[in-house]
Amino acid sequence: MTAPLRILLISGSARRDSFNTRLLDVAAARLHEAGAEPQRLDLGALALPIYDGDLEAAQGQPAGAQALVDALAAADALLIASPEYNAFPTPLLINALDWASRRPGFKAAAQGKPVAMVSASPGTLGGLRGLLVLRNFLAVNLGFLVLPSQFALGGAGKAFEAGGGLAEAARLEALDAVLAELRATATALRNPAA
Numbered sequence: 001m002t003a004p005l006r007i008l009l010i011s012g013s014a015r016r017d018s019f020n021t022r023l024l025d026v027a028a029a030r031l032h033e034a035g036a037e038p039q040r041l042d043l044g045a046l047a048l049p050i051y052d053g054d055l056e057a058a059q060g061q062p063a064g065a066q067a068l069v070d071a072l073a074a075a076d077a078l079l080i081a082s083p084e085y086n087a088f089p090t091p092l093l094i095n096a097l098d099w100a101s102r103r104p105g106f107k108a109a110a111q112g113k114p115v116a117m118v119s120a121s122p123g124t125l126g127g128l129r130g131l132l133v134l135r136n137f138l139a140v141n142l143g144f145l146v147l148p149s150q151f152a153l154g155g156a157g158k159a160f161e162a163g164g165g166l167a168e169a170a171r172l173e174a175l176d177a178v179l180a181e182l183r184a185t186a187t188a189l190r191n192p193a194a
């Protein structure tokens with residue numbers, strides 16, 4: 001029997017009631033229902049300081065950098081949900097990936113790994129502009145395989161049901177389409193001859 005797809009879910013926000021983390025909760029449930037194995041990684045818990053070359057030279061790379069590389073290496077695919085701050089991905093997310101990119105195993109863990117991006121924001125565009133920058137950062141700079149499909153949840157303050165799901169069926173369908181593309185791509189890459 002084929003092992004379930006391991007999909008690493010990362011939020012670009014460490015805020016307790018983060019809309020992006022809540023969007024990942026919805027995605028995790030959908031992935032689980034589809035037979036995949038969602039795995040969460042809390043970037044805040046990695047406790048990575050802001051990258052500083054002097055700090056790195058004096059103290060080495062923090063353990064959290066390797067923890068992120070290990071999580072990436074163990075995953076068949078990655079799903080990132082990030083807010084935009086001034087139309088840019090969050091410092092939490094960029095800083096974590098910067099630290100991870102300093103580790104020797106990062107390239108092998110990231111190269112060609114399929115990534116789907118989603119975002120959520122109380123604003124109308126749902127963080128869409130940050131995804132454009134994130135796409136470039138992940139694909140061109142770090143070598144991930146970023147999928148064409150993405151999903152931005154605007155008006156996030158009113159988008160969730162009390163139980164945590166998405167209130168509008170059309171938005172759940174849009175999220176599902178991204179997740180389906182991620183699963184299909186990861187499956188194809190795992191079984192290239194199939």
Ligand SMILES: Cc1cc2nc3c(=O)[nH]c(=O)nc-3n(C[C@H](O)[C@H](O)[C@H](O)COP(=O)(O)O)c2cc1C
Pocket residue numbers: 013014015017018019020021083084085086087088120121122123124125126127
């Ligand atoms: C410094 C800063 C800049 C922000 N810039 C934007 C922005 O450019 N576009 C937007 O839609 N929301 C922006 N916001 C609002 C965030 O989308 C909002 O705080 C959101 O709840 C953060 O995501 P989270 O709920 O996952 O923590 C900004 C918030 C902060 C703190």
